[in-house]
Amino acid sequence: MRSEVGRIGGGIGALAVLSLAALGAMPAAAQVPPLPGTTAVTGFPTEGTPLGEDTGSGEAAGVSEGGSATPWAEAGPVRLGTLGFPYNALAATPNATARGWTVTPSLGLELEATDNLYATHRDRRADFITRLQPGLLVTVDTARLQGVFNYQPELQLHAVEGSQTGIDHFLNGQMLFTVVPNLFYLDVRGSAGVQAANGGYAPAGDTVNRRESDIQTSSFQISPYVVQRFGGLATVQAGYALQHVSQNLQEGADFAVSPTGQRYFSDQEFTAHEFYATARSGEDFGRLALEGRAVATEYDGTGVLDNAYRRNVSVESRYAITRFFSVLGEVGYEWLRYSGVPPFRVSDTIWSAGAKLTFSEESFVTARYGHRDGFDSARVDAAITLGGRTRFFANYAEQLTTGAQRAADLLTTTTLDELGNPVDTATGAPVLQPFSNSFLGVQSSLTRLRTASASISQEWGRDTFTLSVLHERQRPVSTEIGTVATRQSGTSGSLTWGHELTPYTSAISYIQYGTFKTPGRGSGDVYTASVALVTQLRPGLAATLRYILTNRGDDFTDGRAVQNVIIAGLRQTF
Template identity: 85%
Template sequence: MTASVPMATTARAMRSEAGRLGGGIGALAVLSLAALSAVPAAAQVPPLPGTSVPASSPSDGIPLGDDIGSGEAAGVSEGGSAAPWAEAGPVRLGTLGFPYTALATPDASTRGWSFTPSLGLELEATDNLYATRRNRKADFITRLQPGLLFTVDTARLQGVFNYQPELELHAAQGSQNGIDHFLNGQLLLTVVPNAVYVDLRGSAGVQAAGGGYAPTVGETGSRRENDVQTSSFQISPYVVHRFGGTATVQAGYALQHVSQSLQDGADVAVTPTGQRYFSNQDFTAHEFYGTVRSGEDFGRLALEGQAVATEYDGTGVLDNAYRRNVSVESRFAINRFFSVLGEVGYEWLRYSGFPPFQVSDTIWSGGARLTFSDESFITARYGHRDGFDSARVDAALTLGGRTRFYANYAERLTTGAQRAADLLTTTTLDELGNPVDTATGAPLAQPFSNSFLGVQSSLTRLRTASASISQDWGRDTFILTVSYERQRPIATEFGTVPTRQSGTSGSLTWAHDLTPFTSAVSYVQYGTLKTPARGSGDVFTASLALVTQLRPGLAATLQYMLTNRSDDFSGGRATQNVILAGLRQTF
């Protein structure tokens, strides 16, 4: 067993130690310290190793600066898996996505394992449990949060597993009692070194079906029957073989399963006017893939061919659906700073629902990458995929020694359940099991624990954009974030009503180390949104929290949070005050 996380990372560690922590301090802490650390985010991510697939390098020694990336929006494959040798910020072994990128075996001196159980207790008092304008109901809530953090780095097994169920008990509103599950895990088993591997991944989280809550704060105020529990798991055996400096071949199979279900036996979510916009979803996917990638013998030119076929057995629009594609990507390094990117291919898509959606069309894209250093880059593409033209931009820049900038823009065709599967294959995990974007190295809020927008059963054309800038001044860290998301339904599950929804949110987080053992974290957020359950509205949230280590292994939190919101169905503004106090003991 291991001791508790050092207090040098107290605020960030509390994200893992407290899970949701009532939707407050945990999310704030990971944003304020994990994203704002003076060490680049990608450098903080420990490897989940497999085999080393070195990036191609030109004969004159000019580094290409990145691996070939997928030209599709959001950097996910047709089957929802990470694009082959997907573009990453700093090209570091262990920070590129699965299953197409093999990862490096760690140095023997770093191998080992740790097993850290913990137990948390949280008390919450609120004057408006459901965050309503009328008929306000006060309540006192007790949460019991056992946890298990397991990390392993041996010759045959590497990874991290963080699981924390949460039992919630209400003093006044007993109908809201229940158990939620929160999980992040990635494990890689080496069957035959440099040849055969098995990758296992899983995630779980809870969000409010109707949306209307600050993106990183959670769904405090949501009725339990309106909460959606999402669970996603994946197992993928794959093989890798390298033909000297000429080429590397990788092939494998991925089995995915995702379920999204409303709590307390409910199976549909309805608008205030009685229209169904979400019903319980699940699918099992079988994905077969193969890639061939050129080696360093090709010098400045890097080529990659891939074939992917994913078959879905699921509910709603994923009933008898499939995504299949073949493509060839290329990258040519003009010099060490500038590379030209291109892609051509063909795809076949099918989704059920009303109306049925099918695509049989070409794939193409073109773009460029500017590489300023290992930690600073800008990649931009424009192309045709999923039946429409779209752009994709990923950027991660170090501006001096204290400032870090992240930005992303993407557009793709997906469902809510597929987004949960995408998280498994487009992220890696930090040492506490928190997801980190493989494209930029930025910390991520899981899409299925983000309650800003609602959950729908439709196939949607999803557009996302985000930008954040952070500064680290030793005892003080700051992060300013702006995000935008738009969902336009393309095909709808029978029995539900499609609704366009969108949201724009901005937040400012400030973390200050009061002592070596105590940190204060403040958070202010404002957003406007349109969702099926709320219509048009806005939400303002402010929070102040203290995190301290009472003794080695024992951490305490105290938080106050104010939420003020309005929407088309409330007839005015609703205010909610929340006070949280928590303890967590690691063993």
């Protein structure tokens, strides 16, 4: 919660929403409205995400949910930014009125006391921590520029364990520049966060960990691209994306070691050059939507990403049989190469088949089964509104990736709400950033990653209840030389209750239980409980008081490690 308190946008209502979302519990992007005069769009799906999952409606494909032809984006001129890479840029709607800039600086102070700084069973060490949190939130909506930027560094000053004093960086930002209207665009985005290398904490809870076991991840991307529309026949886009990602242990550490003395993570870094071209059918094709795509990504990095590449060509289709039911298909070919032990190579076909059920603009289920990354797998995305008060989200997917690549993927599979929180473009659900999730450990290997999540949230006036379940499994495929890789997995469930006590004060409670298997802790389980009180003292000034209990046991701990944390904070926005 410490970083979320810094995102006060306009009062206690926003604070309550952000606190819930930070715990992985707020499942509706609509909880925080999109930027005025902009639309969060997905356009062409990311690699491995076919047409059936690009949006909640068929507009972007030139096909209405009823299956009949519809003008592109209802407005004649194409809604630029809705096409191709970057797949989810914020783009101004046609003829939108420029709304200018909003710049909101802030300054936060938190006082934290804990009876067990390192969350150990023996040698418990109490500490008092002062956290200084300057922040800058920028939203812009003009004819030439749209986007959100939210940056909050955090200085931690330890009264007892002075070696743990340091600075963490938290960032989310996306900006779309219109260089030449209707033709040339520049997309810039970045993100940063901190997670525990050894895992064993609640997926989205606050961690009080040894700094030398914390990993700071930073990822940035810049992408110039051109878009050209050919009437109602097709739209073509081509461009280049430069990505850079670094994952570094804090306090000068270069690698993380398991309790048995094995290295399972070393600092990672890569620069990627991606060239892409896409062509997508227009409304002249009626019920049928087609997309052809060629993408080549070359990696210059460390470990398994040393001289690696991903290249593929594919054609995807969607045909609306009825307004509620569409069939999906994809065929193509891919070439993959990763370094490591053993080296990993793929030269294979791509295919998938599936269907999409559309109940309303905000309710749909998409499912497909296919072959990609050298193996067969399924993917499911669902977002369903029930009775106006209840929202349900679910996702299941498998992919071949690394920890550093997951940070880069976040930039191309999410958009941001107006407070800078990432939102999944396929379902509209708030996204738990992989580089701030401390549930499982971080490894340097190439892994086959399986993720599954589901959440259901219900609102009753002054109360919001959210139940969430998260599962993740990683199977090593190729290991960085000098490290070992092990299978790891975890399943976690949480329940959050937010209650508005007064128009200016809210209470938020949270309980979580999870089981895990990680190289840093072996097998174990963790209980976490938290209760927080958030109040607006006066316009622009908010106060928080929070208690957190963590109880963890694992193979390398004799008994259970119990940690109590009390946090009191103030944040002033200017």
